[in-house]
Amino acid sequence: MTRDRLLILKRVLPVLVIATLAGGAAEKSAIPDIEHWRKAFARPDHTPAPADNPTTPEKVKLGAALFEDTRLSGAGNVSCSSCHQAELSFSDGIDRHPGLDDQPLDRRTPPLWNMAWGLSFFWDGRAASLESQALGPIEHQREMGGDLKRALEALASDPQMRASFAKAFPEDPSITRDNLLKALAAFERTLVSPETRFDRWVKGDDAVLEADELAGLSLFMGKGGCVACHQGWRFTDEAFHDIGLPSTDKGRGPVLNMKAADHAFKTPSLRERVWSAPYMHDGSLATFEDVVDHYAKGVVKRPTLSADLPQVIDLSEKERAQLVAFLSTLSSDDPPRPASLPPKIMAFGAPAQAVAATTASQKDRRFSPSAILLKVGEALRILNDDTRTHNVRVDSAEMNFNSDGQNPGDTVTLGFDKPGHYDIICGIHPEMRLSVDVASAP
Numbered sequence: 386m387t388r389d390r391l392l393i394l395k396r397v398l399p400v401l402v403i404a405t406l407a408g409g410a411a412e413k414s415a416i417p418d419i420e421h422w423r424k425a426f427a428r429p430d431h432t433p434a435p436a437d438n439p440t441t442p443e444k445v446k447l448g449a450a451l452f453e454d455t456r457l458s459g460a461g462n463v464s465c466s467s468c469h470q471a472e473l474s475f476s477d478g479i480d481r482h483p484g485l486d487d488q489p490l491d492r493r494t495p496p497l498w499n500m501a502w503g504l505s506f507f508w509d510g511r512a513a514s515l516e517s518q519a520l521g522p523i524e525h526q527r528e529m530g531g532d533l534k535r536a537l538e539a540l541a542s543d544p545q546m547r548a549s550f551a552k553a554f555p556e557d558p559s560i561t562r563d564n565l566l567k568a569l570a571a572f573e574r575t576l577v578s579p580e581t582r583f584d585r586w587v588k589g590d591d592a593v594l595e596a597d598e599l600a601g602l603s604l605f606m607g608k609g610g611c612v613a614c615h616q617g618w619r620f621t622d623e624a625f626h627d628i629g630l631p632s633t634d635k636g637r638g639p640v641l642n643m644k645a646a647d648h649a650f651k652t653p654s655l656r657e658r659v660w661s662a663p664y665m666h667d668g669s670l671a672t673f674e675d676v677v678d679h680y681a682k683g684v685v686k687r688p689t690l691s692a693d694l695p696q697v698i699d700l701s702e703k704e705r706a707q708l709v710a711f712l713s714t715l716s717s718d719d720p721p722r723p724a725s726l727p728p729k730i731m732a733f734g735a736p737a738q739a740v741a742a743t744t745a746s747q748k749d750r751r752f753s754p755s756a757i758l759l760k761v762g763e764a765l766r767i768l769n770d771d772t773r774t775h776n777v778r779v780d781s782a783e784m785n786f787n788s789d790g791q792n793p794g795d796t797v798t799l800g801f802d803k804p805g806h807y808d809i810i811c812g813i814h815p816e817m818r819l820s821v822d823v824a825s826a827p
């Protein structure tokens with residue numbers, strides 16, 4: 386049933402485009418700074434993998450088999466692919482999947498494209514890596530209701546599984562929790578969304594987008610304000626925002642133990658979304674039209690609303706249809722198959738040259754400087770000179786610190802009494818990283 390609705394949606398879109406073309410001028414809207422945007426949306430040529438879990442064909446093959454394996458669930462009846470279905474963009478086409486108790490789960494099943502570039506996982510970002518994420522659904526009482534120890538025993542009694550683990554992990558050929566999670570993560574990192582018509586525009590083919598799609602792209606970057614959060618080739622800033630949905634789910638707030646992040650959810654990628662309706666963390670919006678209508682006239686005003694959301698998004702009916710037309714250019718015309726991109730071990734971000742400093746700025750969602758040298762006993766002042774609320778956090782063995790909501794104008798001061806390396810992040814904008822090296826006093 387849901388599948389039919391998706392197909393209808395696909396068929397209606399071109400009609401909409403033609404209708405608006407016939408009704409108005411088919412002028413090509415000028416996109417200001419076109420070369421800048423082409424660069425900003427260019428696809429990468431490698432898939433990142435962490436140094437402690439390099440992607441190998443053997444591991445990916447094992448991970449793909451485990452993704453389908455119902456032995457990971459308590460009753461032997463659910464696998465990852467029960468909810469993350471390949472033909473539905475690794476989602477499930479419904480608002481909230483029924484749990485083992487037959488009641489809808491709390492949130493919608495997100496599609497799994499381009500997870501390799503993710504900085505945090507789940508709608509509220511509560512898992513820090515794909516490896517740690519997979520434990521969630523396996524042991525979740527209402528999702529798979531599994532017991533990892535029993536699942537590992539079941540797999541170990543299967544000679545074929547033993548052989549597959551041995552091939553995937555030649556240095557440590559055993560069926561362990563870590564190897565299972567590594568194989569699942571390695572498989573998920575291969576789910577790269579394929580090129581679409583939009584990518585041909587990015588590569589310089591001006592004629593590939595219709596006038597209304599180009600007008601939609603202009604609105605996306607201009608009046609709609611969408612690109613403030615849906616950035617880069619995946620169309621996400623990996624940050625957490627309250628976009629004013631009526632849902633009472635607190636999202637990121639409880640994860641950070643911080644009211645300023647209530648109702649904030651991770652910005653979803655917009656790749657291949659034609660194939661993964663309905664939308665939002667609660668699956669409450671059925672179509673792209675509903676999504677655009679939400680931004681234009683449905684935003685619930687509350688104190689936690691993201692500073693990156695324009696106060697008013699004033700879009701005519703025609704402009705809303707153009708935005709919808711543009712959104713569909715980020716999806717394949719036929720059910721998507723993962724693209725193949727060579728893997729590469731990558732650490733997060735380029736290592737910056739560390740400088741001696743005792744003050745850091747947070748302007749434009751960037752710590753500046755981004756790498757600092759201090760001496761034991763010195764304090765670091767972090768000034769929120771940005772327009773957004775931030776959150777300074779350190780989670781390490783030596784130091785646990787959470788600044789709570791740090792409003793524009795607020796300064797957070799951190800003292801360091803032990804030498805070592807510290808990573809400071811913002812819990813709301815995890816792409817913000819500040820590395821601090823504290824040297825012992827002379």
Ligand code: HEC
Nearest residue numbers: 464465468482490492493494495506507508509519522528
């Ligand atoms: C019963 C349905 C169901 C099953 C089974 C399931 N998932 Fe999920 N998955 C979900 C839901 C719902 C969420 C979102 C939950 C949340 O954000 O709180 C999710 C989230 C995720 C995410 C995070 C995506 C993102 O955008 O951050 C990943 C990755 C994932 N699942 C992988 C898996 C793997 C691997 C398995 C098997 C071990 C699995 N899932 C089994 C329903 C399911």
Ligand code: HEC
Nearest residue numbers: 609610611614626650651652653664665666680691693694
């Ligand atoms: C302030 C940041 C921000 C801005 C600006 C923004 N979005 Fe979003 N977008 C999000 C977040 C966060 C979500 C998920 C919200 C949730 O589920 O609670 C989302 C969800 C979506 C979704 C649903 C994706 C899915 O798979 O569920 C679409 C489509 C979308 N936005 C399109 C747009 C368009 C079009 C605009 C411009 C009119 C826009 N967004 C502006 C942050 C933003």
